[in-house]
Amino acid sequence: MKSFIKQISKIALLAVFVLLPSAASAQDARLRFEKLNGLETKARDVVEVNIEGKLLDLARRVMTKSKDADAQKVSQAIKDLKGIYVRVYNFENENEYNPSDVEEIRNQLTAPGWEKLANVRSKKNNQKVDVYTMFTGDVMSGLAVVVSESKSIALVNVIGPIDIDLLMELSGKMNIPKIDIDTNK
Amino acid sequence: MLSKKNVLAIMILFLAFTFIAPVAANAKGNEYKQIVRHLKTKYKAKKVKIPFMFLARFAVSIVRPAGVKSFSVTIFEDLKFSKETLDEEMQAAMRDSFGADWSPILRIRSRDGEQVYMYMRDAGKDSVKISLVTIDKEQAAVIRATINPDRLAEFMDNPKIFGIKLDDGNKTSETPEKTEETKVVTEKTEEPKKDN
Numbered sequence: 001m002k003s004f005i006k007q008i009s010k011i012a013l014l015a016v017f018v019l020l021p022s023a024a025s026a027q028d029a030r031l032r033f034e035k036l037n038g039l040e041t042k043a044r045d046v047v048e049v050n051i052e053g054k055l056l057d058l059a060r061r062v063m064t065k066s067k068d069a070d071a072q073k074v075s076q077a078i079k080d081l082k083g084i085y086v087r088v089y090n091f092e093n094e095n096e097y098n099p100s101d102v103e104e105i106r107n108q109l110t111a112p113g114w115e116k117l118a119n120v121r122s123k124k125n126n127q128k129v130d131v132y133t134m135f136t137g138d139v140m141s142g143l144a145v146v147v148s149e150s151k152s153i154a155l156v157n158v159i160g161p162i163d164i165d166l167l168m169e170l171s172g173k174m175n176i177p178k179i180d181i182d183t184n185k
Numbered sequence: 186m187l188s189k190k191n192v193l194a195i196m197i198l199f200l201a202f203t204f205i206a207p208v209a210a211n212a213k214g215n216e217y218k219q220i221v222r223h224l225k226t227k228y229k230a231k232k233v234k235i236p237f238m239f240l241a242r243f244a245v246s247i248v249r250p251a252g253v254k255s256f257s258v259t260i261f262e263d264l265k266f267s268k269e270t271l272d273e274e275m276q277a278a279m280r281d282s283f284g285a286d287w288s289p290i291l292r293i294r295s296r297d298g299e300q301v302y303m304y305m306r307d308a309g310k311d312s313v314k315i316s317l318v319t320i321d322k323e324q325a326a327v328i329r330a331t332i333n334p335d336r337l338a339e340f341m342d343n344p345k346i347f348g349i350k351l352d353d354g355n356k357t358s359e360t361p362e363k364t365e366e367t368k369v370v371t372e373k374t375e376e377p378k379k380d381n
Contacts, residue, residue: 040272040294048292054307055290058334065338092296 029134029142029159035104043089052083081160094150102148125149217329219282230261252336261325268298298322
């Protein structure tokens with residue numbers, strides 16, 4: 001009986017060591033938005049979107065079944081996505097939030113794996129836009145967009161492989177905003 | 186031979202499954218009713234009667250338009266709440282009512298008193314359940330629907346009920362053109378195969 005328990009414990013330990021790193025790497029691109037919970041009471045409007053698992057599956061199933069070519073492409077683009085998370089906070093007045101709250105999110109993006117793709121700084125409305133990407137090999141495994149202005153904060157976190165070429169092809173179609181990127185080298 | 190301890194343990198387990206499990210399942214199975222009750226009791230909301238609602242629900246259960254298997258709508262008016270605490274109270278009520286199998290998808294909260302909460306869960310047999318609660322000023326609506334995604338996709342491709350087309354017939358001419366393009370491409374790629 002004791003040897004059986006020992007064997008089970010060994011298997012359990014092995015499972016933990018084998019599964020834990022893969023689970024951790026899958027969660028790497030997920031930003032922790034909990035730090036922004038304090039903004040809930042200060043903000044005039046709050047928008048929280050969590051699209052994962054079942055809803056992504058549903059979207060995939062609907063798009064795959066559709067005969068529309070663009071819908072099929074969208075289905076292809078989201079086929080391996082793990083989640084899409086959005087947080088938007090709008091404030092009544094300027095400087096109603098503490099900039100360190102947003103900096104905490106930006107600090108998370110200094111972790112290994114994240115690369116800054118673009119950043120925009122404008123004096124108008126004290127606008128700061130940062131786009132970060134995470135790559136696993138050659139595949140983009142995560143995307144983060146942090147937008148802060150004097151009266152609003154917007155955060156977008158996409159987890160899973162994203163096909164940029166396909167996304168570009170779909171821009172301007174099916175309610176996907178038009179993306180103008182000059183691809184000529 | 187089973188020891189007294191084992192017999193006792195089995196009896197406790199049996200009792201737990203017999204009495205506690207159905208209560209727990211029931212507590213989390215009536216999300217819709219719980220939210221409706223919360224709006225009614227907490228905010229003294231008055232239910233608005235929707236004429237022929239039962240008929241609409243019956244028709245939907247038969248016709249299943251756009252893959253909607255069933256639905257429920259309850260509308261309230263004259264809600265009395267504090268704008269400051271409404272979101273917190275609603276979030277707590279939603280958490281208490283919706284079990285772990287439900288996923289919160291969307292939450293919108295505005296200081297003006299506009300709130301939207303959307304939850305979703307797998308309902309087995311290729312179906313999903315969607316629950317939506319909207320509060321706008323003094324009015325509220327609680328909506329629940331069970332949808333078959335495959336049927337919804339079919340409806341999106343070809344929107345018709347009882348054979349009556351619901352689109353204006355202006356379906357984008359992109360699709361046929363594209364299929365022609367793809368035909369040309371496939372023909373071209375097939376040529377070398379013939380040679381081989």
